[in-house]
Amino acid sequence: MAAESTLDREGLVLERISNARKRRPRLVDEVVTLAHGAGGKSSAALIDAVFVEALRGPELEQLGDGAVLTLPSGERLAFSTDSFVVSPLRFPGGSIGHLAVHGTVNDLAMCGAVPQWLSCAFVIAEGFPIAELREIVADLAAAARTAGVRLVTGDTKVVPAGAADGLYITTAGVGVIPAGRELGAATVRPGDRLVLSGTLGDHGMAVLLARGDLAIEAEIESDTAPVNGLVETLLAAAPNTRWLRDPTRGGLATVCNELAVDAGVGVILDEQLLPVAPQVQGACDLLGIDPVYVANEGKFVAVVPAAEAEAAVAALRADPLGGQAAVIGEITEQPEGVVALRTPFGGSRIVDMLVGDPLPRIC
Template sequence: MNAPTSAPLRAPRRALPQTITLAHGGGGTAMRDLIEVVFVSAFATTRDQDAAAPLEDQARFDLAALAASGDRLAFTTDSFVVDPLFFPGGDIGKLAVCGTINDIAVGGARPVALSCAMILEEGLPVEILRRVAVSMAETARAAGVPIVTGDTKVVARGACDKLFITTTGIGVVRTGIEIGIGRARPGDVVLVNGLLGDHGAAILDARGDLHLDHTIESDCAPLHDLVAVLITAAPGVRSLRDATRGGVSAVLNELAEASGVGVRIRELDLPVRPEVHGFCEILGLDPLYLANEGKLVAVVPADEAAAALAALRAHPLGREAVAIGEVVATRPGRVVMETRFGGERIVDMLVGDQLPRIC
């Protein structure tokens, strides 16, 4: 985590205080103690490296090993400012790891490694930071994608809201895989891997304003293994996107515009759990626009749709997978939904967001 020296992990010179201070971002012993005790001890468990190994200002990779896995490098970065930091089904740390892995995976790449940069507010309880770091480490370790480098900054009280995380990921795209938002063709089938809107609903529920009878859990999950299974079953897959901010609506509108096609979806086929459907009805929200953190939209050729669905449904993260519509030649750039009442409506992108700070 960009420690000021490359000396190995050691016991801190003093016990860590209960809260973050400006000294923890100053480059001295307080910063080093925080990095080694909170971050290095957790993140070293995600990679083939001992926690006592020297700390460097960068991670290093064997180019020959990367080249043996594919012919292109995928690279992404994302920032996470979710409120609250902890919610049913996840927390900001798990969200950061899963979100970055998914951004790599939907390009058809195998995630290789992650970085983690944190901006901490003065006064943040150290125990909260520990919980987030452990959650990140557990998620990365379970996904098999190590956290290999990072950075820590501390800002004065009030300059940020508790904790912000920026993660970057790299991955390798296997030779022959060509997946992109502009590759959809009329006749293709649109699939989703499960229930929509859970994350957006979980975040709003976790803020405690609604007092719902049933807790809604976020769908936060890494999707790289699911994507690998899908590509094996349907090697002609045209496009993949994880439906985060803006939900499925944003993905489909970007697809229609980039590919110069129309998209028709069926409201009756949209997989939404009853609790989320009721939640949306009460608040006047639309599940098509709610964020997801473990759902992808896949566009596959019609002759591969059955195999793709079967592969998705055989995976734990795709058991509720369904076809929700088709790519069409009419109304290029538009997404049209056949309503449950037999009519049609245009599904536009939102100007802003239905809910603030959901990731």
């Protein structure tokens, strides 16, 4: 009760700032910076002011994980694309080859689609070892088999030494959306619950420590994995699931802010319910980084009706990829467009969209 009464007392302040939070950030920079690729405010401003402004269309302006397209036959497809520029190319738990498949497969799954086909384009720097390229392509092929998708087309370009930091990969994917499946921010309602499929921050911290720039030793592995099967498990247990998103760049905080703005609701998270592995929490504490801003590559956030939340968590926990699934918060009518975090001490704090770039090149 103490946490709720504190939140109520802060309600007026939260409402006063909610209108400002509902507007996506404006682009004020004159040059592109690393912050524009971090998935936070700067990314949103760049996308809105440059890309959406020039390429407007009803599908693009949804700004989801992929475009939902209706064929003349009435069937619906999801179409998504992503580029992968991670450094280092290999890290504990995976490689750029795994990410290239998992990232696009998971984006399609967040649209409610069953992923089917991928394309893959390689930009390779002159001098890149063929043996290493073979290993990464083998990782990519293994990831595709695990995810149940087929690589059906691709492209290769070679650029001068040093121009592409070794190797960049771009994948695009197509998936089929089953009839009657509708997911989106417009379906979210006050009283719904937020379900997280597992622990926060594993991928971002694994990649950061793998660079070797910090004197921190911790056994942290990336969670990179295809979640399309886990999504189907969720939807079978909670058929009225409203919304899905994978917390990659910008982490949980950023996707929750996008949800709050897009759905016109408040998002209230409970800090005590957020699953974070002890080694990830320890590394974050040492570096002064909040785990809610650290990326995952094998987790998702779902909004489900309150009546289906318990069944959703039970079903996810029965799968090895969802063993740490938990209800982490709720949807409220007010403060509109704001994400707040209840703390263990009975107070609350605003969780804003990521500013800056604490973890560059994580995907």
